[in-house]
Amino acid sequence: MLSVQDFLIQRKSLPVLDVRSEGEFAKGHVPGAINIPILNDAERKIVGTLYKQQGPKEAIKEGIKLVGPRLHDIIEQAERVSAGQEVLVHCWRGGMRSNNFCWLVSRLGVNAKPLQGGYKAYRGEVLKSFENDFNFLVVSGSTGSGKTEILQALKRQGEQIICLETLANHKGSAFGGLGLSAQPSTEQFENNLYEEIIKLDLDKRIWIEDESIAIGKIFLPQPLWKQLRSSPLVKVNVPVEVRVKRLVADYGDVSTTDLLEATQKITTKLGGQHFKAAKESLLQNDLSTTASILLTYYDKAYDKAILNRQDQIVAQLDFDWQNLDGFIKDKLCSIS
Known part of the structure; x- marks a missing residue:
């Protein structure tokens, strides 16, 4: 896990992958980050509803089913962006999406490091800077x-x-x-x-x-x-x-x-x-x-x-x- 301070230093020379949905990315993102959604907007809504109604186990199973057909494309995008380098990865809070993404691509030789606290940690630095x-x-x-x-x-x-x-x-x-x-x-x-x-x-x-x-x-x-x-x-x-x-x-x-x-x-x-x-x-x-x-x-x-x-x-x-x-x-x- 990368601290936000280390992330801000390393992103100067390494690619940043934002694995949130396209809607989350459009609302606001780290400048220069590349969006590779684990779950798109519609899928995220489905998984979120399941989580609330039936709990995390059913939500995770549904998420795996939804992502499965796109795994090959996701991996290829990650390989193309990394071009042999390490990549920095974040989701919203530095939780399941970024950790699972890093685990997956690392199995195929892409060295990926997740941001602790995710995009939320970056936003904390943004808001603090205005003071x-x-x-x-x-x-x-x-x-x-x-x-x-x-x-x-x-x-x-x-x-x-x-x-x-x-x-x-x-x-x-x-x-x-x-x-x-x-x-x-x-x-x-x-x-x-x-x-x-x-x-x-x-x-x-x-x-x-x-x-x-x-x-x-x-x-x-x-x-x-x-x-x-x-x-x-x-x-x-x-x-x-x-x-x-x-x-x-x-x-x-x-x-x-x-x-x-x-x-x-x-x-x-x-x-x-x-x-x-x-x-x-x-x-x-x-x-x-x-x-x-x-x-x-x-x-x-x-x-x-x-x-x-x-x-x-x-x-x-x-x-x-x-x-x-x-x-x-x-x-x-x-x-x-």
């Missing part, structure tokens, strides 16, 4: 300021970053999912976030973008979000006309139907008159006017939110997006 003391420096700015691009430019300069919107696959507003693939589950987002955190030196500063607690359908971990909201802010002021151009460039390829649907989601906050004007300009393919109208709402919301955090602002920097690298080197990186 670390982070030396955050928060990039804040109105909608369209380009906080994600600024973070990526900081990374290129050797700075440590956490880019929440990239991990969430969403840009944060009602329009944030347009043109992007589906978001991960909140559980998978947390796993991916953990994998970024363990790469960082927590004694040094970490740049992160200012976010509300929800990014699309994903909710940020409470301990981390509370630290983010109480950390020093660097407010980047980008002229509204520049932000309008950036938004048009970002969403210019999105269909009018999708843009209109997203606009309708904020009708109440936008107000009927502003919604009508935004809709008319959108239907006329005048995206600049649409963006300007929407920014009136988003800027008002941002100004209200930042008002209560004025004492956290350690720097206000004007940026017109003419020289990103120069802005990063001369302005942001020089903040102490």
Whole structure:
């Protein structure tokens, strides 16, 4: 049995096999793990019902019967993934499924080591990581300021970053999912976030973008979000006309139907008159006017939110997006 600490070290060089069902895997998994289900979703439900109704003996017998026809495929997958190496194996709690899998493949020459405590132990490490003391420096700015691009430019300069919107696959507003693939589950987002955190030196500063607690359908971990909201802010002021151009460039390829649907989601906050004007300009393919109208709402919301955090602002920097690298080197990186 591998401790979770040994697992985290060894998985850097060895394949990880997740023998839970495909549904469990889809909800959340160790990044990079390969799913080889011992029981699929339907089979797991059957075995679970039997366990409750008739006890473990009948459940085990049914599980063996269900898995039997697929044993050859399971073994071949394990051999193919291992490619002569050891493999690390886990199920949910490090119990019957992973132990039986390891026993089976070991009979055929595949050296497999189960994770003590299973995926649940890994999740414990994930959740614990969000309670670390982070030396955050928060990039804040109105909608369209380009906080994600600024973070990526900081990374290129050797700075440590956490880019929440990239991990969430969403840009944060009602329009944030347009043109992007589906978001991960909140559980998978947390796993991916953990994998970024363990790469960082927590004694040094970490740049992160200012976010509300929800990014699309994903909710940020409470301990981390509370630290983010109480950390020093660097407010980047980008002229509204520049932000309008950036938004048009970002969403210019999105269909009018999708843009209109997203606009309708904020009708109440936008107000009927502003919604009508935004809709008319959108239907006329005048995206600049649409963006300007929407920014009136988003800027008002941002100004209200930042008002209560004025004492956290350690720097206000004007940026017109003419020289990103120069802005990063001369302005942001020089903040102490």
